[in-house]
Amino acid sequence: MCGIVGYIGKRDVAPLLLEGLQRLEYRGYDSAGVVITSPKTPGLKMVKAKGRVRDLEARVPKRFAGTTGIAHTRWATHGAPSDENAHPHLDAENKVAVVHNGIIDNATDLRAKLVADGVEFLSETDTEVLTHLIARSQAPTLEEKVREALRLVEGTYGIAVLHADFTDRIVVARNGSPVVLGIGEKEMFVASDVAALVSHTRQVVTLDDGEMATIKADDFRTYTTEGSRTTASPTTVEWEAESYDMGGHDTYMHKEISEQVDAVDRVLRGRIDDRFSTVHLGGLNLDAREARTIRRVKILGCGTSYHAGLIGAGLIEELARIPADAEPASEFRYRNAVVDPDTLYVAVSQSGETYDALAAVQELKRKGARVLGVVNVVGSAIARETDGGVYVHAGPEVCVVSTKCFTNTVVAFALLALHLGRIRDLSVADGKRLIAGLRKLPDQIAEVLQQEGEIKKLAEEYAGAQSMMFIGRVRGYPVALEASLKLKEISYIHAEAYPASELKHGPLALIEPALPTVAIVPDDDLLEKNRAALEEIKARSGRILAVAHQEQEKADHTIVVPKNETELDPILMGIPLQLFAYHTALAMGRDIDKPRNLAKSVTVE
Ligand code: M6R
Numbered sequence: 001m002c003g004i005v006g007y008i009g010k011r012d013v014a015p016l017l018l019e020g021l022q023r024l025e026y027r028g029y030d031s032a033g034v035v036i037t038s039p040k041t042p043g044l045k046m047v048k049a050k051g052r053v054r055d056l057e058a059r060v061p062k063r064f065a066g067t068t069g070i071a072h073t074r075w076a077t078h079g080a081p082s083d084e085n086a087h088p089h090l091d092a093e094n095k096v097a098v099v100h101n102g103i104i105d106n107a108t109d110l111r112a113k114l115v116a117d118g119v120e121f122l123s124e125t126d127t128e129v130l131t132h133l134i135a136r137s138q139a140p141t142l143e144e145k146v147r148e149a150l151r152l153v154e155g156t157y158g159i160a161v162l163h164a165d166f167t168d169r170i171v172v173a174r175n176g177s178p179v180v181l182g183i184g185e186k187e188m189f190v191a192s193d194v195a196a197l198v199s200h201t202r203q204v205v206t207l208d209d210g211e212m213a214t215i216k217a218d219d220f221r222t223y224t225t226e227g228s229r230t231t232a233s234p235t236t237v238e239w240e241a242e243s244y245d246m247g248g249h250d251t252y253m254h255k256e257i258s259e260q261v262d263a264v265d266r267v268l269r270g271r272i273d274d275r276f277s278t279v280h281l282g283g284l285n286l287d288a289r290e291a292r293t294i295r296r297v298k299i300l301g302c303g304t305s306y307h308a309g310l311i312g313a314g315l316i317e318e319l320a321r322i323p324a325d326a327e328p329a330s331e332f333r334y335r336n337a338v339v340d341p342d343t344l345y346v347a348v349s350q351s352g353e354t355y356d357a358l359a360a361v362q363e364l365k366r367k368g369a370r371v372l373g374v375v376n377v378v379g380s381a382i383a384r385e386t387d388g389g390v391y392v393h394a395g396p397e398v399c400v401v402s403t404k405c406f407t408n409t410v411v412a413f414a415l416l417a418l419h420l421g422r423i424r425d426l427s428v429a430d431g432k433r434l435i436a437g438l439r440k441l442p443d444q445i446a447e448v449l450q451q452e453g454e455i456k457k458l459a460e461e462y463a464g465a466q467s468m469m470f471i472g473r474v475r476g477y478p479v480a481l482e483a484s485l486k487l488k489e490i491s492y493i494h495a496e497a498y499p500a501s502e503l504k505h506g507p508l509a510l511i512e513p514a515l516p517t518v519a520i521v522p523d524d525d526l527l528e529k530n531r532a533a534l535e536e537i538k539a540r541s542g543r544i545l546a547v548a549h550q551e552q553e554k555a556d557h558t559i560v561v562p563k564n565e566t567e568l569d570p571i572l573m574g575i576p577l578q579l580f581a582y583h584t585a586l587a588m589g590r591d592i593d594k595p596r597n598l599a600k601s602v603t604v605e
Pocket of ligand 1: 302303304305348349350351352353354357400401402403489598600601602
């Protein structure tokens with residue numbers, strides 16, 4: 001999704017901005033642009049290009065010097081990808097330049113009024129409306145011009161504004177789309193994502209919704225869109241710049257799958273309490289007395305985070321005996337759900353910025369609910385809007401498709417379930433058993449990853465399929481859902497996930513030799529039931545790839561994963577299927593890190 005980067009200081013700005021844009025490429029985009037200026041040579045110089053950042057770079061003229069600038073990667077919403085629709089957008093006099101993430105909901109009305117007033121638009125974007133509104137403001141300062149314009153717009157935005165008459169500053173504002181300031185030595189950065197900043201500074205200030213900031217080379221100040229000063233508290237980004245690099249792998253996806261041993265070790269670190277056979281979750285802000293009053297748990301997330309939430313709900317119900325379920329946040333927010341004071345709501349998100357999940361949190365908070373976050377990005381919007389929560393500590397996840405964060409989120413839910421369980425009725429013995437199981441995970445993940453060679457061969461064998469079926473039962477069903485999502489996202493093979501128990505209620509009609517089935521078959525109380533499903537598929541000549549704890553006689557191939565405690569089985573069973581999706585897509589020549597039509601953080605409706 002769209003990305004913003006800006007700089008003000010003494011350095012040559014264009015290479016800095018292009019490097020920042022490259023760091024944001026992982027978010028997904030279709031065009032890019034940059035505008036620069038400097039106090040010595042005022043006036044705005046702009047270059048834009050449809051396509052990749054390297055296409056933009058190729059267009060940047062040799063003489064393109066400046067010390068202040070803003071740049072953008074665009075993910076089309078209003079108007080097709082094109083040079084004209086790429087940001088920044090300038091007014092007719094080339095005085096004001098705006099880059100914008102988000103959507104201006106009343107852009108059509110505002111555009112009509114501006115056109116009636118004689119304004120000529122050069123693009124089809126909603127953003128250009130903002131440029132003209134700022135340019136037409138008669139207010140004396142850039143801050144007031146921006147404020148006046150923002151008063152007229154409805155919708156979401158993270159914006160950065162440059163003005164040829166105020167070259168000593170960049171003005172930024174946030175409402176629903178992230179804006180982070182980076183504090184350097186006599187230089188300041190701004191970006192929509194810390195990924196664009198961390199190679200220069202790790203001291204950041206994250207703006208809140210309704211907040212604006214003015215950044216100058218040696219100074220910054222924050223204030224509300226109404227003009228009152230706010231207190232900015234700089235924080236240090238934990239993640240190193242190197243963690244955003246490919247680290248010798250061919251793709252980020254491969255790197256991130258391979259990082260799971262360390263990532264899981266990290267989410268466990270410092271949280272296990274052997275004395276009471278439980279776990280400590282420092283940021284939960286939920287004491288034992290309150291935890292005992294919870295009557296339901298409702299988990300909300302999108303895509304992979306929703307799937308992790310489904311496993312989390314199962315774990316909470318099993319270990320803490322609290323009725324729990326998960327629902328896509330994107331659905332929940334629109335169905336006027338009954339908000340119950342005795343329900344604990346949990347929002348799950350890798351980025352912490354997914355708009356659907358954030359909107360669900362805001363609606364819940366407005367109605368007085370207690371909401372926790374299970375989030376990867378520290379200081380993200382969901383992390384800040386929730387009453388407490390659990391960080392999943394997966395480290396930066398750059399690839400559009402989520403892998404290590406899925407695994408870490410499920411482990412974080414196992415910790416939460418164990419914590420709630422031990423406050424309620426989970427025995428010391430079960431606590432000990434699960435802690436031992438959690439501790440085994442990193443080594444067992446390493447064992448799964450060692451099978452990559454065989455999984456690659458299997459993937460190459462199945463890569464010709466037009467469509468695939470994924471099945472699992474109870475704990476295995478969310479694993480099937482996630483594995484099918486992974487496959488479709490990067491290979492574009494159509495895939496369906498069904499509870500194995502539902503096969504005979506319809507999808508069995510699809511089974512034939514050309515439709516392979518991937519079956520999750522753990523050694524649990526449902527093993528025989530799952531085997532019966534494999535029999536049913538075999539009887540219809542369907543090909544079967546099983547992920548199991550032992551070779552499955554009815555399957556054509558079995559990927560055998562190490563056995564852990566039954567409740568924790570979903571954690572390990574998902575990992576070989578990440579590799580399976582990866583190698584299937586690779587065999588099909590797909591652009592794995594940049595799957596078509598997808599963006600990393602979906603920060604718009
Ligand atoms: O950042 P989030 O976890 O909130 O993102 C939610 C989904 O957009 C995300 O998981 C998406 O489904 C990924 N492409 C999955 O690989």
